[in-house]
Amino acid sequence: MRTVPAHLEQRYVSDGWWTGATLGGRVAEWLAAAPDTGVHIHSRTHDWHGNYADIDQEARRLVSYLRQEGIEPGAAVAFQIPNWRESVVAFTGLAMGSYILVPITHIYGRKEVSFILEESGAVAYISPMAYGHVDYAEIVDSAAPNSLRLHLVVGDGGDRPAPEGVRRTFWAGLDGCAPATELPASEADNIAVLAYTSGTTSDPKGAIHNHRTLLSELGHMTAWTAVTRPNLMGSPVAHATGMLGGVLGPLHNSREIHLTDRWDPGHALEVMLAYDVGGGAGASIFLTSLLDHPEFTPQHAAKMVRVGLGGAPVPAAVGQRAESLGIKIIRAYGSTEHPSVTGMQFDDPAELRHNTDGRPQPGVEMRIVDEDGRNLPAGTPGEIVTRGPELCLGYTNPDLNVAFDSDGWYRTGDIGVVDQHGCLTITDRVKDIIIRGGENLSAAEIEEVIAKVPGVAEVAVVAAPDERLGEHACAVIRLLPGAEAIALPDLFPHLEQAGLARQKWPEELRLVVDYPRTASGKIRKVDLRAQLREGTL
Structure with missing residues (x-):
């Protein structure tokens, strides 16, 4: 792990960001403080409705069960469960049991899961036998790391034997355990979560969060979640968006939890x-998919008066469309490594809410720098570097910690620009640049124009191979339901009207029904680029 500079640690403590509290201690307090508050799992196959007290009792049984199985506090325990009751129980129980949580999004397959289990040193893994296209049991049977001793199966599993050295047991075994009344203590600077990123690179990156960094994030979350009605969350609990927005945020505010396992x-x-709840928070796909649906009505819009968006680029056209329906949106910027860097407030002017990702959050410092790390003035795009009390303590792979310097700054790999209001706008990623004949083209800049073309629901601009220029821009477009198909020349008047230089205009166009996505809804551009190279898109 990286070392936080002493002056920053002192500041975070004196400003009240870092305290002696632990995740498990807080979770236990929140569950006990509002036992009758509802917890709702909305699922075609695993529908469940209960309350905080139900979750608390089952979570404490999980603590007892793991101790009975010889899994001691401080051990890394992975869980890979869709947004079912057991996912909430696993999260709260592992926190209260003082385990290191290793959440894995349920769509990850053999390559990602075997990598995470191995690198994290997980001694236990909680999952169904299979879900969707992923056979979790086969992953354990064929690629269990030496550290793994227990596979706790959610649901039915038959009599499929586990590999040598691994004990396979079933969730029903919790029923025979008494709820733990004495919870093991932890320290605030112990590791709380190994949060693996959404996998847009070759292997997932494990961001290390201790109790202090994770709980600091809730100070920012509260400012947004406290002013909205309970919200239906589609992002997985095992992803930062679902973990914070779907479980920890509501717990912290004694609000109802509403999750769905398939969006x-x-x-x-x-x-x-x-259930009189809102919807559409998270990546913009959650909002636009509701607005696009033929059964969307003004009744739904009335329940979505305030929607927070983040986790993926949010075109200004989405905000403008929502506003026309009476829905206020705010944009926020962060990552698994640094969850909340910037954000808007709902009472900010619409022009800023729709077109920027907001100002730095309290306690957060941000700079825009050039390739040599020199500060750039407002209005000049550069790489975003950040530091703050919720910034992770580095990566599980020490080789990746070159992203952090000795003064506590983190190089995000994102390109942005700050305006005269102090608001940040993400313009690209360092690795999301199209190099056309030696000239760098901003994919985000091109996407912003095409997103406003009538009939366009979503657009991703990616690099396509070009024998002459090396690369050129390809626009991959998802149309609104019922919209007429468009061809590449149909884009040209809009690109010209926007004043986009001709060398930035896409030279290919592909229409798709949907995109390959991460668990949080982010478009996997790495897959689109690969499909273009292979000629399969």
């Missing part, structure tokens, strides 16, 4: 009316 916009609209 079906039609089902989500039904749930919103039946």
Whole structure:
């Protein structure tokens, strides 16, 4: 892990960001403080409705069960469960049991899961036998690391034997355990979570968060979640967005928890009316999929008066469309490594909310620098570097810690610009630049224009191979339902009107029904680029 400079540690403590509190201690307090508050799992196959008290009792049984199985506090325990009741129980129980949480999004397959289990040193793994296209048991059977001793299966599993050295047991075994009444203590500077990123690089990166960094994030989350109604969350609990926005944020505010295991916009609209909850928070796909649905009505819009978006680029056109329906959106910028860097407030002017990612959050410092790390003035794009009380303590792979310097600054790999209001706008990623004949083209700049073309629901601009120029821009477009197909020349008048230089205009266009996505809804551009190279897109 990296070392936080002493002057920063002193500041975070004196300013109240870092305290002696632990994640497990806080979770236990929050569950006990509002035992009758509802917890709702909206699922076609695993529907469940209970309250904080139910979760608390089952989480304490999980603590007892793991201790009975010889899994001691401080050990790394991975869980890979869709947004079912057991996912909430696993999260809260592992926190209260003082384990190191290793959440794995349920869509990860053999390559990612075997890598995470190995690198994290997980001694236990909690999952169904299989879900969707992923056979979790096969991953354990064929690629279990030497550290793994227990595979706790959620649901039915038959009599499939586990590999040598691994004991396979079933969730029903918790019923025979008494809820733990004495919870093991931890220290605030102990590791709380190994949060693996969404995998847009070759291998997931494990960001290390201790209790102090993780709990600091809740100070920022509260400012947003406290002013919105309970919200239906589609992001997985095992992803930072679902973990913070779907579980920890509501717990902290004694609010109802509403989760769904598969994001079906039609089902989500039904749930919103039946349970009087909002929807659409997270990556913009969650919002736009609701707005695009033929059953979306003004009744739904009335429950979505305030929606927070982040985790993926948010085109200004999305905010403008939402505003026309009476929905205020705010944009926020952060990452698994540094969850909340900037954000807007709902009472900020619409022009800033729609077009920028907001100002630095309290306690957060941010700079825009050039390739040599020199500060750049407002209005000049450069790489975003940050530091703050919720910044992670580095990566599980020490080789990746070159992203952090000795003064506590983190090089995000994102390109942004700060305006005269002090608001940040993300303009690109360092690795999301198209190099056309030696000239760097900003994919985000091109996407912002195309997103406003009538009929366009979403657009991703990526590099396509070019024998002459090396690369050129390809626009991959998802159309609104019922929109007429468009061809590349149809984009040219809009690009010209926006004043976009002709060398930035896309030279290819692909229409898709949907994109390959990460668990948080972010478009996996690495997959689109690969498909273009292979000729399969």
